Amino acid sequence: MRRSLTVFLSLAMAGGLAAATPGLASAASAPGRADIPASHPLWANPGAKVANTAPASKLDFRVYLNLRDEAGAEAVAAGVSDPHSKSYRQYLSPQQVRDRFTASDQTVSAVKNWLSGAGFQIGDVPSNRAYVEAAGTADQVQKAFDVTLGKYAVKGQTLRAADKNLSVPATLATSVLGVVGVDQATSLLKPDHTSGADTASAKSSGPATAPPGAGFRNSGPCSDYYGQKTDTVDPAYNGKQLPYAPCGYKPAQLRSAYGLDQAAKLGADGHGTTIAIVDAFASPTIYADASTYAQRNDPAHPLTKAQFSQHVFPVNPADEGPDQCDASGWYGEETLDVEAAHGLAPGANILYVGGSDCEDLSLDTALNYVIAGHKADIVSNSYGDTGEDLPADEIKAFNQIAVQAALEGIGVYFSSGDNGDEAARLGTPSPDFAASSPWVTAVGGTSLAVDKSGKRTFETGWETGKSTLTAGAYTPSFPGAFNGGAGGGTSRVFPQPAYQKGIVPDALSTKNQTGKAKGRVVPDISAVADPNTGMLVGQTQTFPDGAYYDQYRIGGTSLASPVFAGVMAVADSLDHFHHGFINPALYQLTSRSGTIYDVKHVDAAVQRVDFANSVDASGGLLTSARTFDYPNLTIHTTKGYDDVTGLGSPNGLPFLLLV
Template structure:
């Protein structure tokens, strides 16, 4: 992470976007006995300060632990994706990852003891030793991390935010990456309902026909996962209604709660979209795991992401949620979650995430589907180099659901991350990779609400789009590919970019040669960026002809 080089630019970006502004690292910097973490101070713009947060306010904290040999971890991810290498497709188990790369037991125990000494309860070290979670009060957190926490109203809601950077005792310097949960800010979900009442979209089980996936296995022997939040009771009922209506097998569902069970049902249509789209595209999948967070705060989401990784039960997962890169960069969750996603990659797991629904811009206000509603920025976790960022298209087919064309959806998220660096696989394909800048998205699928999916919500069909659709669709189609290769494909990005890059070096002119396994989207714009031949910041590499991609993957 290039934190020292990017801090000033991020401060300006955040202030103008009504998000968070520059961290005040001067607070406490002169004090002895304290060491910095990746969790900076947050100062909300467009918010009304209500004073200090009450001392007894409960918090759910997630403390990130620094892994060992990060360079070795990245080198192993590359080796696992390089045909001919001894490590090719030899993925680690969670236990092997923990023994080789996680924080040591002594380091984890030191953090646990420190939190317990501060009076915190339910202090637990994650099985992969990448996190320590705890319940605390505002007073305990402020003292333990040498910070202050304020209370604000912003955009009609009351939030907490740490107004000073989080620090740890020097004895823990280099052990703690970030402290999540000092702020109640976090991700949002963004399903887009069609504006017209007429239902003209596709049932999820029709997408394999559209994207030429019918000749591949339908997920046999593999499992997939989605990240959700709140009460999933109706979601499971809607999945069963959809399956019965479409005469599909009932996919076994496991709800894995990663915190306190919540009664929130505000995101029900989102979770319906995620579960029905992913399993509809891969109806023979062995198991659907739903990792259910208590809330969409970054602290709670980090627990769900890490549980998906440390369980290692699903070969692929998806999250149809996100937030402007600047917030997870400043609050430390980007640092914490990137480590978990890197573990997923080295274990042979692939994680997909929506690139956002505000085009090339990213705004704090809920302006989904309105391109340009904010300053240029990409969304996390789609911007993580260890995640496959999925953008959006407008899909055209014949009456028989045969693929005709795609146009870049005008609200599909994409651009250049101001903070994340690219994986080696983007080299030679993404224009900004030579400058060390991560390009988003990686791929794109149907997202326009007017060509979206027909999803069962509260027992009735509703047409829904957005990159909330394209991400679980990519998950379902990748599950088919992985199933067809005996579950050994591992992390998708190196293979996808490898096939794309190979076409550039082995084919004659024109200089941008797109493999037959990809649909090159060359029409449309998402604001600042236009669809062009080859990779672009609207649809990435494009969408897949799944059957041809299945043949191209070695």
């Protein structure tokens, strides 16, 4: 969901996100009240309004609460994460975080009393007192926050929003960070996975009854490993006969390429670490699919019932309009995440946490559930917004959760996105949030060549150019048209964090900035993501002859994030400690040669053949050349740190032992 970036230009950070300056409301707050800064979406303007919100409409929302000592929390979080700090790895327990930093019981009571006095039904307050949930009618919301709710036309959707900044009683101004759920700004969050095909899966009719997603299969020819088969039938592309794309790497190939097989010989396979995976909804066939997948493709490493658990929030009933979340699409995301994480770290425990929907509240609820109770040591998140166009209070609320994760020694990984520099969709280059948060590790994507022996022969940045073979000619000609790639770039929201200083080139950190300012650059690290060199996964899908398990190749930074989470789980078990927030340690590794594989540009391409109807040859075949590391974006793969692959990718035992 796009918002004007001018909302964020007034933000300032000192290790975290400070409150935005007021002034965006269409009218001043009433006496005795205080605005919540930047809580009014700029797309909610009179020209876009199509209707009023029905006063009796039901709304669920959340009032986020400020930390008692935000600066102190960030200082401690930085200390426990920095190898040069005396407090390195001296993580806090959830109880210690509550005692020192989160909102007090008195603050929670004051907010609850105000909400209940306004007629709202009070819902959950999590153990870390991050927020107070409430439910009521649109009329109650309008009166409590002194706004008028309407429906606005936004990019083909009709979304709810207020007509100006929300406000709260002045006595609560210092306690309330923001309110999430009154508008529908984040209702179009999408998972970052892709098959790289041109066909789209059919959307479900509703999350509560979503059938398995539309079926997809690889066509042949394809290769068991990179370079096994070469297309000698079709015309040369850019003067070369191209190798056929791999059919999809299996877990053993990826463990070998990233050196995890060497760690396994030392007894390190991820045991002792729990990887949490956060997505929306929950596939009803996930354990059957993931265990079948392991049995078929990695039989020495089954996914046992003791290793896998779920915490799934009840599905929200549809509130206004049709389901916008494509529940069955999220089933595919969950399947990829679980199978990739287990495949790379077969000894780790997997906890799947499913949000009740993909909208305002649910994904943060799922993430906060993991952090507040320290339910896992690593969290992989394979979804994001298009750019950084979210309300300031929503971003700050997320950052507080991420800071608590760092305090507790929990590593939080986010995929960097699948649309390159986002210029085609936004009109201007931008990284995606939440990968751009300085308190998470942003995982970029690569194209990976694994040979017959399991060796990484090359790895380059994932930015794909596509040329379709039609009537004996490739259109467009080399390097083709952009067809997806890893997200990256320089944030307009967050200034340069300390761990990037002196390592990220000024030519990157000064992009999108004014004056002498420097910004946070995405990503931090990378792993395989290109669907043309992607991973084989297995999932129950809906085919013309019924719904059943089948396998296909998939990619996206949704693959990179759980792959890297698996790498770090193996590092945990090899090093006998949990690494927590790894960015400060990662950037210090650049002084130690050989620990990180420097991902550079490679001139290469593969030939790909797809079923036109996604499932069989009855509709014909589509042949295309897929160029690696497409050059015509504003982000590029270069020697050293770059804004496609970050520092590079893990380099086997040297990385695992020193990270």
